Amino acid sequence: MTLRTTNRHHRPKPAWTAARALALAAAERGLSVFPLSPSKLPAVASAHRDQPNLRCTGQCGALGHGVHDATTNPARIRALFAAAPWATGYGIACGRAPHHLIGVDLDVKNGLDGIAALAALAENRGFTVPDTVTVATPTGGRHLWLTAPASARVPNSASKHAPGVDVRGSGGYLVGPGSLGTRGYYRYAADTDPSHIAPAPTALLAVLTPPPAPPARRVSTQSRTGANGALDGLARFVSDAGPGETNNRLFWAACRAFENPRIDPLRAERVLLDAAVAKGHPEREAAGTIASARRRSGASR
Structure with missing residues (x-):
């Protein structure tokens, strides 16, 4: 893996040096850290900036996954700061x-x-x-x-x-x-x-x-109508979300839908996406949440 490093012919800026030292000290106390830019955003450029629809939280092994880069490993922290010589602060996950x-x-x-x-x-x-x-x-x-x-x-x-x-x-x-x-x-x-x-x-x-999600309604595995009813119930669970609850409810409902062998995954994706968007949830964010639930449940297309 190739890392961007500070120019050896230029002395690191004081703010960068201080931020790295403070981040390393915080890591010694068990706090997971990563470098921040002056705007308080992750300083390391996204590893997938040319793939905006790819949802990766660091599985690829590269640097540049925002808060998912946070670590207590001193060598990793030094590598993160070396890749962001413009960093002036650090984030704590x-x-x-x-x-x-x-x-x-x-x-x-x-x-x-x-x-x-x-x-x-x-x-x-x-x-x-x-x-x-x-x-x-x-x-x-x-x-x-x-x-x-x-x-x-x-x-x-x-x-x-x-x-x-x-x-x-x-x-x-x-x-x-x-x-x-x-x-x-x-x-x-x-x-x-x-x-x-x-x-x-x-x-x-x-x-x-947030309160725990209600248990999934028992659905007959012998009835397609029952499977559709279960999906309708999950969609209503999303539609009934209170302020700030939609994404959490959507993830839970999508996991339950993808775990049910009688529910068509493609139909579940469409129905739950429509329910979330109708609540005012951004379509792109909702699609990402459903994709995460699909991966977690192991459902295949």
Whole structure:
């Protein structure tokens, strides 16, 4: 594998050097990291930029898969930064062992006050926001770090639970402290203990975790009509999704459809895609979710 490296005739920029050092230090504490550009986006160019419809999360072995590149391996981290000499920060992947990190991003801009909104949510749901690692953002906001049980599946969301309160869960990432963005540095807030990541309160986890999907309706394997009825039920399950739930419900429903030997996979794909799009879900994203479910279930075309 050929890696892009910094020019040996030019000294690395201070922000790049600092970001790499901070990323390596974070990895020593069990946090999976990867380089970020000043815009807070993954700094390593996409490995499949000429194949926009290919859904690869790193199985190909190349660098350039965004948050999926995140690692605690020092050699891999150095390779990632070598491939992105323009990096000025680093991202920390959420949901990864051993911490199973949840990030609560509190925006304070454009008329939003996520800090006050989280306090109101805590009072309404009966939990106390714990003292935990807190990172101050350049725009006056805060990132709170919390741990979760390994079994928790917290989805990413934006202002779903309270205005200005965004959540970074599985598949999401936080900007690491010490990173330089276009508006300034991300730094630990005053009085923060960087080694103390508090557990998420149970009541907060209940808010952030979607309810379990209902069990699939029993369907006779002898009846084509029954199979169609099962697919119709899965489509209704997608259609009944609340705000922010459509993608999770679509994935669950597609997995169940592809696992049912009496349901035609092509028809399932079409029916569930139509149900998701009718809910306002972007067609391309919905198609990708269905394709992921097909791969997970092992269904063939």
